[in-house]
Amino acid sequence: MSGYRKRGTFDFEGSTVKDLKCDILWIEDWFDDNHSYYIRTASGFDNSIAIQSLIESILKERGLTKNQCTIAGFSKGASGSLYHGLAFDYPNIIAAAPRMNIGSSTRVRHPDVFANMTSDGSEEEARELDKIIPDLLENDPNKRRNIYLISSPSDYQYKTEILPFLSLYRAYDNFNYFETASSLVKEHIDVTWYNIPIIISTIVALCEGTHPRYGEVYNGDTNLSALDPQPSINGVASRNEALAEMSHIYISNGLVFPQGFAFIKGESAGEYNQLSRSLVLRSNKKRHAFPLGGVHDHRMSARYFEDQYCNYSKTRFASPKFAGIDLSILEDGVYDIGVSLRHGTYDKTIWKLFVSDKPYEGIWKNRFIRITVSDGLGRLVVRPINSKQLGSGYFSLESYWAKSDMLHVEGYYGVLGAQTRIWSDVNFYLLFLDVRTNAVIASERIAKDRRSNISALIGDEWGDYSKSYFSTPKHSGISLKDIPAGEYNLSITANFRGEIYTRPLCVSVLIEDNSDVYITPTGNNGGHKRVAISSTQQII
Structure with a gap:
């Protein structure tokens, strides 16, 4: 019980x-x-x-x-x-x-x-x-x-x-x-x-x-009582040993949410003012430092006990008040992820933080954000989501439809050399570009499906490209209620483990103020109509 x-x-x-x-x-x-x-x-x-x-x-x-x-x-x-x-x-x-x-x-x-x-x-x-x-x-x-x-x-x-x-x-x-x-x-x-x-x-x-x-x-x-002298925490502190870990990090709506710990073993951290940490993002052009907040966890004292009790209850960190850290000031680029630590006499930035190499990716407005890890070192990539059309392969819009406020698209998007053996090898994003300015106004992550014939279509029958097929979840469409009313051209961005490619779908949508959605192939002068199925195929 x-x-x-x-x-x-x-x-x-x-x-x-x-x-x-x-x-x-x-x-x-x-x-x-x-x-x-x-x-x-x-x-x-x-x-x-x-x-x-x-x-x-x-x-x-x-x-x-x-x-x-x-x-x-x-x-x-x-x-x-x-x-x-x-x-x-x-x-x-x-x-x-x-x-x-x-x-x-x-x-x-x-x-x-x-x-x-x-x-x-x-x-x-x-x-x-x-x-x-x-x-x-x-x-x-x-x-x-x-x-x-x-x-x-x-x-x-x-x-x-x-x-x-x-x-x-x-x-x-x-x-x-x-x-x-x-x-x-x-x-x-x-x-x-x-x-x-x-x-x-x-x-x-x-x-x-x-x-x-x-x-x-x-x-x-x-x-317990002991007659012999007991080990002292002073010997532990004299090593000036920094312990740091980025236990979890994710990005939502342009905010990064890091969680982990950083401290010097043997130095007391029972009060928040005994140490300070900052999230450091460093590119080849600029270094940004964002203050981190302390998080109470008294179990840290037991987890890192050595020789003598030392209070490590305030050694965990997160974004201040768990509210996230605004990344809007970052320019497009590649950033090393570190944590700056001041504790006792220690004042350095620690770069080897990550214990998991699982990548994270997300989108925010017209930018693509990805976190990758190699040998404990984290890297943040910020780049436009509407990338150049590179590489060779096979692209085909197989089906699309609009009904009420729902929109569905599906098709092939395979790039030669970018095999998709497992589901995590690729992610697809549907982009909504203003028909006048061509700026990305909104983007939605959509689903993947399996097609065994795409390897032959790409021209690499020895490779496995079976997950290179995009679709709305369960082929049921996505709601466009949160996308502003307007007229948009549609494109698909494919992220093959950090390699990004974008293709236009050659269709446009009109979202009315009442959230009704109309879709038509680009160039149709007859106005926007509800369309059940169309197809556009192209060898890249």
Whole structure:
């Protein structure tokens, strides 16, 4: 049972539990369009009974009994595991950072959840919810349960949700309590994460029919003492070692959104003013620097721990307020991507940033933007989307139509030597050029389709050009509602992994103020008409 998480995700999934020799049933706490602590909702629906019916059906399906079942939960889910384990008589319960005063705490911190669990949201109902788990503990006739409780003084709930109730837990024969005091546990969400090894080992033991007796354990580095001198962070800092990574970067509407981290290992970064970063874009003509904002992530301290705790919680970066960085000042050209870092005595620009070589491309107004990576070095290309007609190959507009505000085009666009074995080898863009100025007013990325005969049409039967076919998505057309009313000539730009070619489609469209679209072959003096199918073929 899980805490507050994005719907469809759970606390212990993926590689953490892949080696467990047991079946895992994850139950999502979502009833009446909100959370319910796995207990109840105001509608009167008894979701605890529904949950138990599910668990019992799975046990029966697997040929198991309650004695072979462990109810485990984390944060909000820990409250649920205590409730279900005690109310429905399960022998094994694991609860990491539970909330005991469900009513009063939730009423303040999650009023929407409190409203979902109560009929009138009164203080009396809050007190009623507060008593549910403590009463189950106090009145439980089976004190032989195996209960494993995990908490930390660093959890804001510790003084109100754990300490006052320890005496109730201690009435059990096999009550086990882990109290974590560690420099790596700073808040509520760290309690479960830090104690994953203990939780997993306990589950493994319970799955084998054994019931570990740990007693009350105080774990974490601040609970340890050593006679010998310990390693110092000063030795780490003396290396002046810069760690930097561009974890993610994309471009939307002319704004670049970078995310990553950059800092000096061993130098404290617990405050935003202890370091500064800038995104650097450098061409052979000019260097641009854009300030980056800091992002809090206290897990960075654990991820890069060495010798002694150092606070790296402010080492991540993003665009200020995640609003993106305006690229409109950039001239067309090729730019190296770097991050300038000032931290401690370090003041340099780091260029080798990227861990993924996956390219990114996009369009903005009449410009094509592409980010490529090679050996950790990133490069930003800004160029006109309406490129020259270069190369030889095969071009053919096979079909086009307009209906209401929808427009469809499809056809072949293959360039000799630019093979398209996989879908990512090519991207197509439909350009709308003003009939008077020939300026690109708008552009839309469209889809690709497979045609096995294009290699022969290009004249390279040994090559694979099968993805060199453009079309609107699912051949269903694209909406032109967002394109200004006017008359446009159409062209297609093909991007073959950074090599860009543009061909006119020899058709024009008229978009009226009511969003109706009319299309006609260029040069038709009869005016614009709705046309179902036409064809224009040309050897490049």
